[in-house]
Amino acid sequence: MDLAKPIPLLNDFLCCKNIKLFLDVCRNHFKVRESDLFDPNMLYDLTNFHLKDLIPMKTFTKTYTPQYFDHISQNGSLSVEDENSDITNENGTENTEDYIEDTVSVLSETIDDEKPPVQNIGSVPSTTTTTTKTTTTNKITGKVSNAPPLGLSTRSASSSGMGNLDFNSSHDCSNQQLQKVAATVYNYQQIDADDLGHEYLNAIYSEEDEKVYEDLCYVTFSSHKVSEVTNDNVACNGHVDEHINTKEEEVYQDLCALQRTSRSQITSATSFEQRDYVIRELIDTESNYLDVLNALKTKFMAPLERYLNPEELRQIFPRIKELADIHTKFLDKLRDSLQSHAKVKMSQVFLEFREPFLIYGEYCSCLLGAIDYLADICKKNQIIDQLVQVCEREYNVGKLQLRDILSVPMQRILKYHLLLDKLVKETSPMHEDYRSLERAKEAMIDVSQYINEVKRDSDHLVIIQKVKDSIIDLHLPQNGNDLLQYGRLLLDGELHIKAHEDQKTKLRYAFVFDKILILVKPLNAKAGDMQYRFRDSHNLNEYRVEQSHSRRTLGRDTRFKYQLLLARKSGKTAFTLYLKSEPERDKWRKALTEAMENLDPPGCRNTDHKMEIFTFDAPTTCRHCSKFLKGRIHQGYRCKVCEIAVHKGCISSTGRCKQTTVSIPPPVCDRKLAEFNWFVGNMDRETAQIRLERRRVGTYLLRVRPQGASNPNETMYALSLKTDENVIKHMKINRDYHGDNVTYCLSTRRGFKSIVDLVSYYERNDLGENFAGLNQSLQWPFREIYGTAIFDFEPQGTNQLQLKAGCQVLIIGKDGDDRGWWRGKVGDVVGYFPKEYVQMQPPTSDEL
The missing domain is CATH 3.30.60.20 (Wheat Germ Agglutinin (Isolectin 2); domain 1)
Known part of the structure; x- marks a missing residue:
């Protein structure tokens, strides 16, 4: 059901829509009279809402256990108890206590009369209940529901420790009774648990979903230490939820097709280090995960193809085929990386798949819709419903539903950086792949954060569209009425506004986007219809926000007495915004300031x-x-x-601006850099690191940094040198201006007329004068091209290289090609030789 918004966050617009939905249910389903209903804004604002003497709902005798939201929201969203602590009567406000009390009392009597009753909703399951019994079924709708009441006051549902609730018993807080009534109404609304289930990706799957993932993917070892990574619920920002989920061994044995070997058996057969266990865990769980993807293709998608068209299959199984193809290649390369003479290390495999894994952004964004669509189509078509159940029984003896299995890919992508983090901890810093593994872990964190934000923004796009639909005559003369171009919705709510050239204060509802402030007015006099007429808009890049000195308002409505000044930068006009409280004013000032800083970042x-x-x-x-x-x-x-x-x-x-993003040619004095085997053109630091890790100590390259120079004293060039088995040194090349002359250097100790001269010097001398302790010279150019001397050559000068027929010559550069000379290296001696004296050999290493 897409009407209710279980995660309204701090969005007034969505909160009021949820309250209105609650009232609509009271009106249309329970036939509560209009005179017994309160106005949505009365509940949302909580004005004089202090239910000290709420009528006991004695007629509501059925017990049930709805899962409703915690009263204190972690994200600061509206909570009934949050506002009750400090309520004062203000002039000009309407007393709402009687309205709310009457509505709850009438609703409680109405619920008691409903047939069939709601005692069958069920109670909170014990922790030993299997995953198929942790949800409750609404006998009225026949749908699974463990939904909180309205979602108007928090981000997460609390389902533990509540026990059976009986409305005959007295409660310490009468506000809880209101939420319980709302919970019952919510269950009547046919809302699946998954309508509320995923608060983006840092809390996106439940403990039950985690069990499903572990049953399908994880290998059970006898050592808890080996599997400690697997018990963490991963957040996309790299944090880990601190609850630990129990594994169900019986379900695991049914679902894991491959033979598993216990740790004790492994230990008796071979000598394993702790690092080996982590690698085995990674490979085996990846293999199991690939089995899940293939099962979704062959055991679910294939049978359903006879009854569903391609578009319907795409909605239920978004990008599953692509994910299976990606992970087939991924697993093959992971296994290849473990071979004794592997050309590619495990870290490089993760870095290679960094971009293909971004497909999970789309998958996670579509997941809730897929589950909803599956439930809807099974409800409408009995044949498909029965076929899905048959597929579930064939795949895992019916222990897991298809909807559960669809959540596994989302969970798997959040595990990689945890597994890599564990692998890094078990890897010696002296290991050849240590630094690359650290970069691979950071890359997987980056991927997880990317997926998280794609999911968040996908939800946000829906909100923006609903805002647009609520404004019937939207007219934005600047760039059209497409609200997406104005960025995210940062804040919305009711305020008073007064233009300084007009002394009349107007009540408006305002939406603050990244780029624009939109002011609207309720369409009807009766509040709560959530339809507005467009009144005005202001481009925020034309304004600045200031805090006005607050004076107590002498007007009729004293609720709006805290002021903000919104002034044009040109000084032509200004507006005063009036808010209800000091925290409200601070919230609006923060949102407006954030929007303005987004448009004009200080870093510019x-x-x-x-x-x-x-x-x-x-x-x-x-x-x-x-x-x-x-x-x-x-x-x-x-x-x-x-x-x-x-x-x-x-x-x-970002340094100085260039006129184009295409590769910029080197300066005139370095036009011939491409003639040298140490020059590789455009290459970022990470790629250089990976390329040099496989090479011998002393191998170096000169690259063009993609980001360019970050200050006028830098060039776009950097030297990368392998100085030790596990160390790659990256050195920016700087420049100094002396009148019309330019010198190039690594430090102020020594300058050179050209970059070629700089490289040539440090081929013969170590870099210690620039970097303390770096007693290493530039020994081996990155592109190793060899030749065989076909004649003897005796040098005539100190800069020439002696050749003996048949000797191997490492060709360093062809900078003297136009005069018939090349530069090469034999042993530790570097010099020029006649190019006709050497026959080229095919390249033996990377060619760029």
Whole structure:
């Protein structure tokens, strides 16, 4: 059901829509008279709402256990008890206590008369109940429901420790009675548990879902230490929820097709290090996960293809085939990386699949819709419903429903960075893959955060569309009426506004987006219809916000007495906003300030880039930090001139603006860099790190940094040198200006007329004068091209290289090609030789 919004966050608009939905149910389903209903804003504002003497609902004798929201919201959303603590009577406000009390009393009597009764909803299951019994069934609708009442006051549901609730008993807080009544109404509304189940990805799946994932994917070892990673519920920002889920061994044995070996058996057969166990866990769980994806394809999708068209299958199984293909290749490469002479390390496999894994953003965004669509189509079509049940029985003896299995991919993608974190901890810092594993872990955290933000923004796009639909005559003259172009909805609510050229104060409902402030007025005099007429809009980049000195308002409505000043930067006009409380004023000031800073980031003052907040259509990485720009709305910033893309926090490090994003040719003095085997062109730091890890100590390359220079004293070039088995040193090349002359250097200790001269010098001398303790020279150019001497050559100068027929020559560069000379290395001696004296051999390593 898409009417109720279980996660309204701090959104007044959605909260009031949920309250209105509650009243509509009272009116249409329970036939409560209009005169017995209260106004939505009365409950939301909680004005004089202090239910000290709520009429006991003695007629409501049936017991049930709804799962309703905690009274104190973690995110600060509206809670009944939050506002009751400090309520004062104010002039000009309507007393709502009688309205609410009457509605609850009438509703309680009405519920008691409903047939069939709701005692069959069930009670809270014990912790030993299997996963198929943890939800309750509404006998009226026949649908699973463990929903909280309205979702108007918190983010998460509380379902433990409640016991059976009896409305004959007295309760300490009468506000709880109101929420219990609302819970009953909510159950009547045919709302599946999964309508509320996923609060983005940092709390996106329940403990039950976690059990499903572990039953399907995890290998059970006798050592708890080995599997400690698997018991964590992962958040996309890298944090871990602290609850631990129990595994059901019986379900695991039924679902895991592969033979598992206990740890004691493994230990007796071979000598394993702790690191080996983590790697085995990673490979085996990946294999099990691939089995799940293939089962979704062959055991569910294939039978359903006879009854459902491709579009219907796509809605129920979004991108499952693509995920199966991706993970088939992923598992093959993981296994290849474990071979004794593997060309690619495990860390590189994760880095390679960093971008393909972004498909999970779409999958997680579609998951709730897929589960809802599956439930709906099974309800309407008995044949499909029975077929799905048959498939479930064939796959796992009916212990898990298809809807449960569909959540496994979402959970798996959140496990990778935990497994890599465990692998890093069990890997010695001296291990050849240690640093790359750290980068792989960071890459998987980045992927998880990207998926999280895509899911969040997908939900947000729905909210924005509902806001647009609620304004019947929206007219935004600047750039059209598509609200998506104005970014995220930061805040909305009721306020009073007064233009300084007009002394009349007007009551308006306001929506604050990233780029615009929209003011509307309720369509009808009766509040709660959630339909508005457009009144005005203001581009926030034209304004600044200031805190006005508050004076107690002498007007009729003294609720709005805390002021903010919204003034045009041009000084032509200004508005005063009146809010109900000091916290409300602070909230509006924060939202407006955030919007204005998004449009004009402080980091722009440190660069000449012309940055604008921008929505990117395809996954894009930040030019500075190489991490993904996350989400679907205003993911980051793009320069209007050179079109580089960056995070807001990276703007100040982007350096000087270039006129184009295409590869910039080297300076004139270095036009011939491509002739050298150590020059690789455009390459970021991460790629250079990976390429050099497989090479011998002393191998070096010169690269063009994609992000360019970050200050006028830097060049776009950097040297990368392997200085030890596990260390890659990256060195920016700087420049100094002396009148019209430019010198290039690694430090102020020594300058060179060209970059070629700089590289040539440090091929013969170590880098210790620039970096303390770095007693390493540039020994082996990245592209190793060898030749065989076909004639003897005796050098005539100190810069020439002696050749003996048949000797191997490492060709360093062809910078003297136009004069018939190449530069090479034999042993530890570097020099020039006649190019006709050497016959080229095919390259033996990476060619770029």
